[in-house]
Amino acid sequence: MKGSRKTTIFKLTAILLPFLFLLLLEFALRITGYGHDLSLFIKDDSCADCLAMNPFVSERYFTNGANATIGNTEPFRAKKAKGTIRLFVLGESTTIGYPYMHNGSFHRWLKYRLIQMYPDLDFEIINLSLTAVNSYTVLDMAREIDQYEPDAVLIYSGHNEYYGALGVGSTSRMANSSTGIRLLIRLRQWRIIQLMASVKHLFGEGKTDTSKTLMERMAADQHIIYGSEKFTIGVNQFKQNINDVCRVLSEKKIPVFISTLVSNEKDVSPFVSSHQKNISADVEFRNGIMAYNQQDSVQAKTFFVKAKDFDELRFRAPTQMNLIIETAAKEKHPGVYLVDSRRLFEQASHYGILDHHTLLEHVHPNLLGYSILSEAFFQSLMVHHILPAAQGNTMQLVQLQRQMPITTVDSLFGAYSILLLKKGWPYYQSSLSLPKAISTEECIAEDMLVKKLPWNEAMDRLISYYQQNNTSEKSLKVAEAVMLEYPMDPTFYAYAGRMCHQQREIPKAINYLHRAFVLKPSMSLARELFSLELSYGRLEKAITYIDFALVSHPENMGLKRLRLTVSNIIDLQNAVKNDPVNLNLQTKLKKAYASLKLEDESSSNNRQ
Secondary structure, three states, rough: HHHHHHHHHHHHHHHHHHHHHHHHHHHHHHHHHOOOOOOEEOOOOOOOEEEOOOOOOOHHOOOOOOHHOOOOOOOOEOOOOOOOOEEEEEOOOHHHOOOHHHHHHHHHHHHHHHHHHHOEEEEEEEEOOOOOOHHHHHHHHHHOHHHHOOEEEEEEEOOOOOOOOOOOOOOOOOOOOOOHHHHHHHHHHHHHHHHHHHHHHHHHHHOOOOOOOOOHHEEEEOOOOOOHHHHHHHHHHHHHHHHHHHHHHHHOOOOOOOOOOOOOOEEEEEEEEEEEEEEHHHHHHHHHHHHHHOHHHHHHHHHHHHHHHHHOOOOOOOOHHHHHHHHHHHOOOOEEEEEEEEEEEEEEEEHHHHOOOOEEEOEOOOOOHHHHHHHHHHHHHHOOOOOOOOOOOOOOHHHHHHHHHOOOOHHOOOOHHHHHHHHOOOOOOOOOOOOOOOOHHHOOOOOOHHHOOOHHHHHHHHHHHHOEEEEEEEEHHHHHHHHHOOOHHHHHHHHHHHHHHHHOHHHHHHHHHHHHHHHHHHHHHHHHHHHHHHHOHHHHHHHHHHHHHHHHHHOHHHHHHHHHHHHHHHHHHHHHHHOOOHHHHHHHHHHHHHHHHHHHHHHHHHHO
16 A cells, blocks of 8 residues: 555656746746746836836737737726726737827827817727737737726727738748647746747747848748638638637627728739639739729729739738628627728728728728728717717817827828838839938938837927927927827826917817826916816816815915805806896806906915
């Protein structure tokens, strides 16, 4: 019996010893600082108790660190504040706003619109998108975000199923089954796995040629035939992942808004074409051009879509992806809603055929396109009551397009980026060249393009130039752009608010200054807001700033008299509403307003 026991202990020890060694090695690697913490969120230094997307999280998905992309840094409070609507955004390069980045992305268009429409609400729209990823990344992130109290999740994904990280045609392929890929994503958070990957890369691969675009570096198999095994794997992985995303979030009662995909049908000919089942992508495209020139829009669209589907270089999602999205939203999961962006793009396009009017190249929208994409999500959020009913503050799309703070430099940077993209693979439009920079905006955009100038410094230079040349409207646009980029910094809200005040845009001034006040209350902001609310005739709101001042200066008799006078005016206004022909009340109201002016001046002098 004793011998049997010793044998069992020996066997157990032999089995457990390797695991113990691995645990000790993992502990040692972490203690010595090897590798990266691949948590989705980390603490953000820009504000207390805030989180932001981990810049290393993409290493979960890319087998080659040189290709791993970095997303936005958009801080949000670890504990969601009252009156906050929090939306997470998941997707790929279109979702992150390529090539404009920053305020070109649809979620920034959406946020700008919402902060104009709902001045008393706070909006945290956190974009977790990464360039060159696909639905595996969307699913992996979706599994984690429920604990961060989202009011909804917005998804635009599907073009990168083949060449995005972990795609069947990608250089960042890790396993041959979806189960294996999902397991490896989780294992890559272990330092031991990161070490093994580094050793494998060191001995198994040469140095990454970063002179090639990321598109070219990621596309391993550039001949994926329609209906082939690899084509079917891509479609099936998207179907499985998207349905799992919707199921996971639906079970946690988190509303999901998933968009149909758009791509350029008319102005991008197939990149790679061969005869597949007696169908040639090139022939279908030429037939489309012929039908289009003959104004046969129905036939032209049919040919163009077929040409896109049979293009073997799969940078544009085949038609099957939109069918999967529509089915997932319409039939399978409660709380999952379809955002039909494609329909709005078609409505904005000649003959309903998607082209350069809304798209820059094969899949990325231009600024008009990004505004339309934001409109599609906005409409759906309104219909499904994620957003409260607007009370007289509705901002129409045309008004948004006119006011959105995308600077000339941002627009030029996007245009220059696409021009460089088209010079290389797979476009090879070698005749294209950057125009000679003449204006200040062009020089700044060019410096950004060659990475001489980060975006924040570019905005500093731009606003200085506009201020020197007394172009106040353009200065305000830059101030608002920076305000959107740094939503937790009250300095930028206050700066934009004061510029609005100077330009007599009083509602906007109040909105921005109030947001600065919420982030960091101060006597100076309270004073400004009191005066603005007073001039705008909103005494109930004005009185809240007197109350704030009284907390800091409870002994101030001037403030007490001021508050009493404002309260008296509010009572008199209500009385006049009920008895509008009472001349005695009207006289009292006029005297009270005259007294208010004196009290305000007196309390102002006392605080100086």
